[in-house]
Amino acid sequence: MKTNFAKRVLVIHAHPDDTEAFSGGLLVLMQQAGFEINIATTTAGGMGGILSTEKDTISKRLKEAALAAQSVGATYHCLGGRDGFLFDSDEIRLKTLSLIRSIRPGVILTHLPGDYHADHRATAQIVEMSAMLSTLPNAPVPEEPLDVTPLLYHTAPLGLTDPLGGHPPKPHFYVNIGGVMEQKMAMLAHHRTQIELMRLMHKMDDFFGEMKVQSRELGRRVGVDYAECFWQHLGGGFQKTPFLQNNLQPYLINHSMDNVS
Ligand SMILES: [Zn+2]
Numbered sequence: 458m459k460t461n462f463a464k465r466v467l468v469i470h471a472h473p474d475d476t477e478a479f480s481g482g483l484l485v486l487m488q489q490a491g492f493e494i495n496i497a498t499t500t501a502g503g504m505g506g507i508l509s510t511e512k513d514t515i516s517k518r519l520k521e522a523a524l525a526a527q528s529v530g531a532t533y534h535c536l537g538g539r540d541g542f543l544f545d546s547d548e549i550r551l552k553t554l555s556l557i558r559s560i561r562p563g564v565i566l567t568h569l570p571g572d573y574h575a576d577h578r579a580t581a582q583i584v585e586m587s588a589m590l591s592t593l594p595n596a597p598v599p600e601e602p603l604d605v606t607p608l609l610y611h612t613a614p615l616g617l618t619d620p621l622g623g624h625p626p627k628p629h630f631y632v633n634i635g636g637v638m639e640q641k642m643a644m645l646a647h648h649r650t651q652i653e654l655m656r657l658m659h660k661m662d663d664f665f666g667e668m669k670v671q672s673r674e675l676g677r678r679v680g681v682d683y684a685e686c687f688w689q690h691l692g693g694g695f696q697k698t699p700f701l702q703n704n705l706q707p708y709l710i711n712h713s714m715d716n717v718s
Contacts, residue, residue, distance in 0.1 A: 462563030482634025558600030
């Protein structure tokens with residue numbers, strides 16, 4: 458049976474700026490390859506503010522996320538979970554399922570299941586299960602079931618660390634983002650609230666610079682200037698077609714070239 462996956466991606470991360478940081482380059486390349494881009498977050502990032510209440514921070518960050526999405530021609534959706542208090546629940550699964558069924562993506566991207574951040578791990582679980590439910594007629598949402606389960610991919614944790622400071626399994630593939638690094642940085646630059654926060658929380662003086670360092674470090678592993686890396690969800694319940702990889706062939710770097718030191 459031949460399956461046709463739509464050239465439509467839905468990225469669902471926990472916080473505004475995760476998408477740009479971990480997959481901004483990929484999304485620019487996907488847009489250039491003719492994909493429709495949709496971005497969602499499970500929370501509005503209300504804890505990510507300095508000298509700003511949760512409510513004000515949410516309002517600022519929703520605007521930042523919408524502007525960043527606009528720069529790759531994407532729509533932005535917030536699923537309404539609370540930053541720092543995100544739990545897998547019926548409510549958020551149903552909202553995520555409804556969003557998946559309204560957008561009807563061929564590809565979904567989310568965090569890695571073993572990410573270092575608890576909100577990221579909760580998001581990965583919510584997204585995985587909602588994707589699995591997207592084709593099932595008994596799932597209790599009004600939108601029509603999908604014909605085929607979207608392909609699921611995972612993005613890299615910051616610093617490639619798990620909760621105990623260890624490392625996730627080797628990425629399944631890298632994408633050379635050297636040609637679109639400027640666009641990725643332009644997307645990130647919309648998240649102005651994060652500059653002060655990172656300075657206080659992580660003693661990170663140059664937030665955008667640090668994001669560049671991660672892309673440069675991933676590039677170094679595979680011999681290019683800048684890269685992002687990804688895993689395809691190959692466990693039971695999901696198809697294993699390398700659809701994203703096939704569509705990004707000119708930028709794809711095989712994991713076998715990975716020389717981690
Ligand atoms: Zn995050």
